[in-house]
Amino acid sequence: MPETIPHTDEAVSASPAVEQSSGTTDPQQTFADFDVRADIVEALAAKGITTPFPIQALTLPVALRGRDIIGQAKTGTGKTLGFGIPLLQSSVAPGEPNPDDRPIGKPQALVVLPTRELAVQVAHDLETASAKRPIRILTVYGGRAYEPQIEALEKGVEVVVGTPGRLIDLMRQKHLDLSQVRTAVLDEADEMLDLGFLEDIEKLLQAVPSNRQTMLFSATMPGPIMALARRFMKQPTHIRAHDPGDESRTKADIKQVVYRAHQLDKIEVMARVLQARRRGLSIIFMRTKRQADRVAGDLADRGFAAAPLHGDLGQGAREQALRAFRNGKIDVLVATDVAARGIDVTDVTHVVNWNCPDDDKTYLHRTGRTGRAGKKGTAITFVDWEDLARWALIARQLGLESTEAVETYSTSDHLFTDLDIPTDAKGTLPKDRRTRQGLDAEEIEDLGGPDSSGRAPREGGRGGRDSDRGGRGGRDGGRGGRDGGRGEGRGRGEGRSRGERRGRDEESREQTADTESGGRTRGEQDGEKPRRTRSRSRTRRVNGEVVAEQSTGAESSSTGPEDKGGSSESAGGSSNRRRRSRGGRGRSRGGSSNGGSES
Template sequence: MTFADLIIDQDMVDALASKGIVEPFPIQEQTIPLALSGQDIIGQAKTGTGKTFGFGLPLIQRLGPNPEHGVKALVVVPTRELCVQVAEDLELAAKNRKTQVVAIYGGKAYEGQIEQLKAGAQIVVGTPGRLLDLASQRMLDLGNVREMVLDEADKMLDLGFLADIEKLFSKTPSDRHTMLFSATMPGPIVALARRFMSKPIHIRANDPDEGLTQANIKHVVYRAHSLDKDEVVARILQAEGRGKTVIFTRTKRAAAKLVEELGDRGFNAAAVHGDLNQDQRERAMAAFKAGKKDVLIATDVAARGIDVHDVTHVINHTIPEDEKTYLHRAGRTGRAGKTGIAVTFVDWDDLHKWALINRALEMDQPEPVETYSSSPHLYEDLDIPAGSKGRLKPTPLKDKAPDALGGRPGSGSGAASGLSNRPPRSRNRSRTRGGQGGTSALGAQQETTSAPEASGTHDGQGHEHHDGNSAPRRRSRTRRRSAKPE
């Protein structure tokens, strides 16, 4: 089956074909015909199965090839990264028509987004906070919205956006066409659907024989020591056939530290986390998608927006908090029908967390294998070439502590005397007593240019110079105490 068979307009079929997207996925086959007819839909499918085009193509087609200016469709997403990704997909589908798409999200200046709205953008993709902000400023009018989509609804719930979603629904007409998409369906999301949707049809695009985890993803779990993790990661990054890789950390600090460590080891790594501003995050994502960086280190906030089809490995540097987070992390690989590998490190203190995840996902791996960077099974499990080390380039030379004599290793003949590796000075110091060539009656030092007949000697072993003269007498100073005022 092709998209043309699903009665999608030819201009959109051609736009998708230009990127090699020809055959629809199961969720798209089931969703598109119903959505084109105006049926409210609850779509449930695992991440990476094509939900965006499942709702995006019908939405664009229902607006027509030349829609009037003004917001006619609203797509609400939980994160900035996902907002950018969905907007790019919709722009691709609509590139052969006059429909305009604008991404509305925080961390970016208001002016550019407001200009696009004033220019007449018909489709708005946005995060709840910025959407409500612009709506309260009367810069975003949702009164004419005919199509509304709630994407990744379960993540909205996790991030505490449920109240904001209800406010957005209340600002749109009650007779709008509504679609809700989510990987899981917790109770509050079902209640939200019943409240704001009209007789929705629930579509599940899951294979009943597949189990809770995707069959095209190999899941590997290791009990690893925190001090050895970076070395293990570096060796995994040298596995046969490794493509783009996403590494998840629990904290922003850990992500920043790991990207620096991998960069020092010679890997092309970028990071996406909350301590970076939005421009930095977007540049990192763009470099990863373009292949300039083949390792992306991220915290869970960015997980939903990483929609790159050629990710071969996902590495959980720290164990996810629960089974839902595990599924969303692992879902970054094995997308669009391709295969992938998900590697999870479990610390000794987190074995109880893994037991819960293992039981919930029925993974049948209750005891993670104790693994170190030198473990033979690590190389066998992940097709790592024998002899691989955790560094692509040599360790940079750094200054070491001075030795016992005050020198530095490798500084040549001057090492013993604590001198840097530089040519010796061509001068000799001679001491004279007052009145004998000195400049002061009290005795001063005089520097004279050394000559062949100079009497100074040096034994080359760090001992002091000798000029044959007796040393001058030391001056003694007597301190006089000032009389204390009575």
């Protein structure tokens, strides 16, 4: 049941709401019933969007009056248009009436999000809603070159959508002017908190005029987010939306199954899950980047159109995978949590947790990728033996009916019946069902940034594949790529290529072979004189008296020194070896230097 709780600034923290009202959303309502601009209504209708979702129906009447809002709803319930429509309606595009004499070209609205993928998706939704107006929307995030973003800001934009890091950079460089912003939106605020962006968010809000409208949306409301709202919002209206009869924190449209699968049998189970009837796009969440690469490769070898998505990929490669996923060229995305945050694709039917999630919030965000926009979805969680206690705790926190993880193998009958899998499904996809074009069918875009394609270079330690710097250097060092090799010294970036090292090694071996076989190096055979070895003399003293003078050079190495007991052949050889290790070379280029040997 949708619920709206308007309350004062003090009520945001934890105190009871001043006033509470509730009601259900009328399924016959349209966006036009909320006094939304006709051009926005037409643009949404052209995409088949006519009826608002509960969070939208509750948000629009308040937001269109310019009030501050704290929106709390489950992931995938349509928050974007809840703040996007008021944001667009209050903005003035070039050529439109401007009663407030706003400087056209300066950003009038700012939307801050935690990830690049979410920024791209939100900007796309805003462009869809403003298709009938000349509103200019700019998306800024890391991984792309600065120049196109700076050029767009210089030409003028009305709405800026971006991630905190790049927004701060552009603001410090004096390219992003937030002095004319009338609406500021913080989406997925709890995720920005988890990613450590709280300080950046505060800097951005401090740069925006105080008479702005602020809208904050979050699936959960941890303490720091409440403190942020108290500091930067003015008597916000707290809006929560949930469906009648659905008191759990997960969505009722998602079927949830939990299996206790053997580590070595997971890929076999997964191959059968991906052959379920009526399966659409699917996302498999992994704990590590290496796992994502390995599982995506295994599934591709079995005939599935799968691709990895994680932070080690360059931005161009990440966007290539997302475009291929949205366009249906691949239907399986193997992703880590951060990389997949903000994926808003309505056709995702299955979400799989390859490992037990770390906590209940991670589970909510993962499973929220399916069952979006009122559609049905399936969430499958694999729980290892050592994670049974953790899963039981998560299930209790989420209010799930069952906390048991059923022991499951790739041949278990309940696996096929639970997920509607054909009984003849095996570990590979039949060739007649391999109809997807694959990742390579989607072109990779050159974004002009330092990590636009391939794997992103790591900061410090070992370098990425695209780095041509060698050595165990600092931030720009690391082990180089194919042309890098180990550098000269641990802190230097320039490294020798493998070809150069191989050539030097071969030349060294040839010189050694020539010396051992003929007693002379190649230079001496060509008539060149050998380079003189540095000669040094040492004076040995005992109780202040000179005992012996030793010459460590190559010319005087033919005679062994005397020891305390006199001269002997063995003693001379031993001293020569000590002398060679301390100072000059004990072997001349022409022959042996052993003290007792013949010249």
